[in-house]
Amino acid sequence: ALSTEVEAVNMEEITGAQIIAEALKAQNVEYMFGIVGVPVIEVAMAVQGVGIKYVGMRNEQAACYAASAVGYLTGRPAVCLVVSGPGLIHALGGMANANMNCWPVVVIGGSSDQNQETMGAFQEFPQVYALLGSLLSVMDCARAQAVRSSIYGRPGACYVDVSGDMVTARVDRARVRSGFLFSAPCCPPPPVSLAHPKAVTEAVAMLKTSKQPLVIVGKGAAYSRAEDEVQELVELCGLPFLPTPMGKGVLPDDHPQCVAAARSRALLQADVVVLLGARLNWILHFGLPPRFNPQVKVIQVDICAEELGNNVKPAVALLGDIRNVVSQLLGCFRKDAWRYQSDTMWWRSLKEKMNANERMSKALAAHSSVPMNYYTVFHHIAELLPHDCIIVSEGANTMDIGRTMLYNRLPRHRLDAGTFGTMGVGLGFAIAAALVESGRKTCQRVVCVEGDSAFGFSGMEVETMCRYKLPVIIIVVNNNGIYSGVDPHTWDELGKMGDLTTIVGCVVAPPVTLLPEARYDQVMAAFGGQGFFVRTPQELRSALQLCLDDWERPSLLNVLIDPASDRKQQVVSTLIPFSFNIWF
Ligand SMILES: Cc1ncc(C[n+]2csc(CCOP(=O)(O)OP(=O)(O)O)c2C)c(N)n1
Numbered sequence: 333a334l335s336t337e338v339e340a341v342n343m344e345e346i347t348g349a350q351i352i353a354e355a356l357k358a359q360n361v362e363y364m365f366g367i368v369g370v371p372v373i374e375v376a377m378a379v380q381g382v383g384i385k386y387v388g389m390r391n392e393q394a395a396c397y398a399a400s401a402v403g404y405l406t407g408r409p410a411v412c413l414v415v416s417g418p419g420l421i422h423a424l425g426g427m428a429n430a431n432m433n434c435w436p437v438v439v440i441g442g443s444s445d446q447n448q449e450t451m452g453a454f455q456e457f458p459q460v461y462a463l464l465g466s467l468l469s470v471m472d473c474a475r476a477q478a479v480r481s482s483i484y485g486r487p488g489a490c491y492v493d494v495s496g497d498m499v500t501a502r503v504d505r506a507r508v509r510s511g512f513l514f515s516a517p518c519c520p521p522p523p524v525s526l527a528h529p530k531a532v533t534e535a536v537a538m539l540k541t542s543k544q545p546l547v548i549v550g551k552g553a554a555y556s557r558a559e560d561e562v563q564e565l566v567e568l569c570g571l572p573f574l575p576t577p578m579g580k581g582v583l584p585d586d587h588p589q590c591v592a593a594a595r596s597r598a599l600l601q602a603d604v605v606v607l608l609g610a611r612l613n614w615i616l617h618f619g620l621p622p623r624f625n626p627q628v629k630v631i632q633v634d635i636c637a638e639e640l641g642n643n644v645k646p647a648v649a650l651l652g653d654i655r656n657v658v659s660q661l662l663g664c665f666r667k668d669a670w671r672y673q674s675d676t677m678w679w680r681s682l683k684e685k686m687n688a689n690e691r692m693s694k695a696l697a698a699h700s701s702v703p704m705n706y707y708t709v710f711h712h713i714a715e716l717l718p719h720d721c722i723i724v725s726e727g728a729n730t731m732d733i734g735r736t737m738l739y740n741r742l743p744r745h746r747l748d749a750g751t752f753g754t755m756g757v758g759l760g761f762a763i764a765a766a767l768v769e770s771g772r773k774t775c776q777r778v779v780c781v782e783g784d785s786a787f788g789f790s791g792m793e794v795e796t797m798c799r800y801k802l803p804v805i806i807i808v809v810n811n812n813g814i815y816s817g818v819d820p821h822t823w824d825e826l827g828k829m830g831d832l833t834t835i836v837g838c839v840v841a842p843p844v845t846l847l848p849e850a851r852y853d854q855v856m857a858a859f860g861g862q863g864f865f866v867r868t869p870q871e872l873r874s875a876l877q878l879c880l881d882d883w884e885r886p887s888l889l890n891v892l893i894d895p896a897s898d899r900k901q902q903v904v905s906t907l908i909p910f911s912f913n914i915w916f
């Protein structure tokens with residue numbers, strides 16, 4: 333009897349929520365994004381208790397986008413916390429987006445109590461089956477498996493299902509310790525692999541015989557922090573390079589060897605392509621004719637074995653971490669120096685195309701009439717943005733044209749709709765970037781350039797930005813619609829054909845239209861942020877400068893543009909949803 337009493341005195345009870353919080357803390361998880369409800373409120377409170385920053389969002393989709401962006405920016409996963417059923421369903425969009433982008437994220441979903449399974453419990457959903465591919469249990473979470481599977485190999489999403497009764501269950505801490513739960517030390521960064529030396533030698537030999545070489549830098553290079561190595565390789569060998577959308581900034585966009593302004597020609601005429609952490613998917617036109625030379629030899633560098641040979645059989649396949657493999661290539665070129673000559677026909681042809689395209693861009697940007705076109709808007713934004721700012725962007729024309737005109741000079745400083753082409757990611761990404769930056773010594777500005785449609789998907793996250801005082805600058809490029817819109821006059825005319833405010837109006841309102849001149853700036857102002865309604869280049873410049881100077885609170889510039897403004901002079905028309913053809 334005595335010994336039982338002693339045990340009772342020494343016993344410290346700990347809940348399932350506390351176990352999860354301590355396990356995440358042990359894994360150096362810094363951020364949790366989510367929306368609470370039964371049964372996960374306790375988990376959110378417990379993680380705050382151990383010093384993890386909990387960020388309450390307005391939709392689980394945006395929460396999951398934010399968590400995955402932290403994973404990309406830091407290399408360590410953040411957690412997205414959701415309730416069961418509808419909460420998890422919303423987060424699925426973020427998990428799919430993370431998987432497509434190869435970004436790590438851990439999602440923790442509360443589920444109904446185990447004894448109510450299949451009984452029609454509150455928000456019950458067969459989530460375990462829906463997420464079988466990425467499913468883990470609380471035990472896995474505690475054993476570091478969740479963090480490990482999100483970052484090892486090719487990164488991605490991982491789901492931990494926690495039943496309600498497990499969150500509140502109480503156990504003796506001593507029993508937990510003596511078990512294997514807390515035995516897991518912090519999971520180290522992923523082991524990085526090297527390519528086979530023979531393949532490296534082959535790649536070097538192939539590059540040396542190339543007449544029209546091209547390096548393509550993908551976001552895999554950004555994720556592996558290969559910027560120094562890639563820069564040395566490109567400069568040592570004098571190679572032209574082209575970034576993919578989120579590969580922008582691994583090397584500065586204004587680097588003299590960047591041939592982004594002659595993208596189509598570079599892709600079409602290259603005879604050897606060094607593919608660094610980029611996939612030959614729709615963004616790179618599958619690596620196939622008519623956008624690529626049918627004889628092109630691809631030196632493919634990728635961390636994922638399954639990726640090698642997708643769509644195009646590589647001439648040389650280098651399986652490994654981008655940074656390591658580029659170091660291997662560099663090792664060869666340092667020993668046996670080789671430099672692609674700068675006076676070749678290839679360089680001349682690329683430069684000539686770049687100059688022509690840049691002239692065209694400048695001519696369009698010089699238009700100062702109102703309403704503005706996309707090019708004028710981006711020209712002024714580009715002039716004012718600090719060189720080190722983080723640019724988040726989504727939309728169709730807004731993102732495509734913006735990508736060509738807004739330069740990145742630093743790696744991992746561009747976040748956009750990505751491989752999945754997902755609209756609605758922008759605000760979550762911007763929140764993540766602002767949080768990550770706030771923890772850095774030299775904190776950089778986050779600028780979120782949104783189409784008006786894109787903004788609408790997660791628009792309520794401006795409240796999140798205002799609540800946490802995140803100094804994000806949102807620029808809504810407002811053309812009253814998706815790809816293009818109608819002007820207020822046409823909208824009125826359409827109204828005469830059928831009352832647009834009734835269901836009859838559905839017949840005449842073009843599917844691409846959104847409410848003309850909608851006041852997105854007032855949405856920001858409603859929560860205490862600064863809102864600006866902008867029509868002219870002067871208004872744009874002064875509002876943006878004010879926002880850049882003011883670091884205190886979030887702001888939104890609602891920039892009205894000509895609803896008929898469009899991409900100009902496309903060489904190849906295309907049915908893909910986003911264009912990489914803008915002149916080039
Ligand atoms: C989740 C999701 N839904 C729908 C789409 C289809 N889509 C592609 S771009 C786009 C919006 C484009 O309009 P906007 O953001 O206003 O940019 P704009 O081209 O007008 O500048 C949409 C809805 C998508 N890509 N993702």
Ligand SMILES: [Mg+2]
Nearest residue numbers: 783784813814
């Ligand atoms: Mg639009």
